[in-house]
Amino acid sequence: MRRHSVGLAVFLGVLVVLGCGGQADKQISAGAAYEQAQEKLDTLDNPQEEVLIFEEFVRAYPDSEEAIDALGAVIYLRSKKLDDLDGAVSFAQTAWSMAIDPKTRFEYGVRLHEISVEAGNPVDLRVIADELAADRPLDFVEHLAVVEEAEKGGEWELMLEHSASMGQFANAETFRADYPDDDFSDERVDFSVKRRRGWASAYQGAALVHLDRVDEAMAVFEGVADLSTLSNYVGVPEIPLNRYWGKAELIQGRPERAAELLAPDALMGRDDSALDDLRAAYIATNGTEEGFESYALAVRQSIATVIDDVTLDNYSGDPVSLASMGGKVFVMAFWNPG
Amino acid sequence: MELPRLQTIWEKYRNQGFEVIAIESNRETERAVKFIEEAKLGFTCLENGEDESEVVEGVFQVWGYPSSFIVDRQGRIMYYHLGFDEGDEKVIEEEVLSLLEG
Numbered sequence: 001m002r003r004h005s006v007g008l009a010v011f012l013g014v015l016v017v018l019g020c021g022g023q024a025d026k027q028i029s030a031g032a033a034y035e036q037a038q039e040k041l042d043t044l045d046n047p048q049e050e051v052l053i054f055e056e057f058v059r060a061y062p063d064s065e066e067a068i069d070a071l072g073a074v075i076y077l078r079s080k081k082l083d084d085l086d087g088a089v090s091f092a093q094t095a096w097s098m099a100i101d102p103k104t105r106f107e108y109g110v111r112l113h114e115i116s117v118e119a120g121n122p123v124d125l126r127v128i129a130d131e132l133a134a135d136r137p138l139d140f141v142e143h144l145a146v147v148e149e150a151e152k153g154g155e156w157e158l159m160l161e162h163s164a165s166m167g168q169f170a171n172a173e174t175f176r177a178d179y180p181d182d183d184f185s186d187e188r189v190d191f192s193v194k195r196r197r198g199w200a201s202a203y204q205g206a207a208l209v210h211l212d213r214v215d216e217a218m219a220v221f222e223g224v225a226d227l228s229t230l231s232n233y234v235g236v237p238e239i240p241l242n243r244y245w246g247k248a249e250l251i252q253g254r255p256e257r258a259a260e261l262l263a264p265d266a267l268m269g270r271d272d273s274a275l276d277d278l279r280a281a282y283i284a285t286n287g288t289e290e291g292f293e294s295y296a297l298a299v300r301q302s303i304a305t306v307i308d309d310v311t312l313d314n315y316s317g318d319p320v321s322l323a324s325m326g327g328k329v330f331v332m333a334f335w336n337p338g
Numbered sequence: 339m340e341l342p343r344l345q346t347i348w349e350k351y352r353n354q355g356f357e358v359i360a361i362e363s364n365r366e367t368e369r370a371v372k373f374i375e376e377a378k379l380g381f382t383c384l385e386n387g388e389d390e391s392e393v394v395e396g397v398f399q400v401w402g403y404p405s406s407f408i409v410d411r412q413g414r415i416m417y418y419h420l421g422f423d424e425g426d427e428k429v430i431e432e433e434v435l436s437l438l439e440g
Binding site (some may be wrong): 019109167232233234235236269270297302304305306307308310311313315322326327328329330331332333334335336337338 | 340341344355356357358359360361362364366367368369370371372373374382383384385386387390392393394398399400403404405406407408409410411412413414415416417418420423430434436437440
């Protein structure tokens with residue numbers, strides 16, 4: 001299997017040599033080796049050379065935590081920078097076949113699935129999920145990863161099963177048990193549990209819609225209607241409930257209700273699939289796409305949050321208030337040198 | 339990195355009633371100042387407050403970096419952007435331009 005995947009790569013000679021070199025360095029820990037690799041990377045600025053360093057690392061330490069990161073880098077560089085989608089899939093396959101630890105295999109498998117979907121030839125996600133489940137029960141985040149991948153690949157039955165499992169983690173006791181080192185306030189836990197419940201139901205409903213079980217989907221959405229206002233400061237929902245619910249309303253022939261649910265995701269956060277659905281709802285209501293742009297702007301203005309005025313110091317120690325921007329368009333950028 | 343790209347947009351539209359306000363969330367003053375000087379950022383750079391005056395999480399509920407809000411002349415947050423990928427500066431510029439013209 002491994003030999004075969006390597007054979008698929010165009011530059012096999014280089015890889016085999018680097019791969020062997022990596023094996024010989026195994027005395028040092030994966031963490032130290034990854035640091036060395038990072039130092040080497042700092043001296044390079046071409047993706048062709050960078051990708052080889054990451055690949056060498058994955059081959060030398062296939063079961064390390066760092067290798068999951070490195071595989072992500074390989075996939076990114078090959079697919080986005082080197083225009084080599086097939087090479088990205090092929091290397092993800094190689095990494096997956098090299099790893100032994102079930103958790104690592106799962107993490108590789110998820111990445112392999114994602115890139116194989118992009119390449120139009122998805123690997124079997126159920127095999128990847130079942131393999132970890134045979135070792136131990138999946139946790140919330142792992143179920144979520146399967147659900148998100150199943151959605152990308154259009155594997156709706158699998159998406160439904162794992163989103164239903166996510167629901168079992170939506171209680172305070174389980175949430176606290178997942179973060180034993182943190183001492184969260186009751187408020188924080190309550191919010192997180194709501195979010196878990198919302199995610200689980202949103203994905204279940206979405207899968208049901210795709211399986212043409214729209215009535216059941218509607219019942220699931222109605223069951224968490226209390227969570228449809230869960231949004232951040234700018235009014236973008238914290239969970240994908242409204243955008244899936246909106247899509248279902250659209251299918252059910254209620255475009256106005258659909259538009260109401262879809263607007264924040266579609267307009268404030270630039271969720272392109274929600275924007276497509278919002279446009280479809282507009283057309284269903286008005287019989288034409290004409291006027292959609294000005295409609296979208298008007299809706300955006302009506303749902304937009306007016307920013308709170310705060311005053312902070314600049315680096316000369318002078319206080320600056322947002323109110324002093326009066327009448328200007330501005331970008332507020334949150335950053336840290338981290 | 340987002341800020342140097344915002345500098346480019348700022349230079350282009352600053353005379354048309356456009357501003358950039360960068361808020362450094364961690365109060366890493368020394369590193370922030372070094373970055374601002376090296377990148378020659380000319381727009382407004384502010385430092386998050388301490389304790390009671392902390393605003394990034396407390397007021398704006400921002401936990402991911404970089405994130406940005408685009409605010410219109412009426413003070414409405416018309417666009418929210420989390421993360422920064424190559425090409426995002428074009429999206430931001432388009433939004434800014436449409437608000438300046440609107």
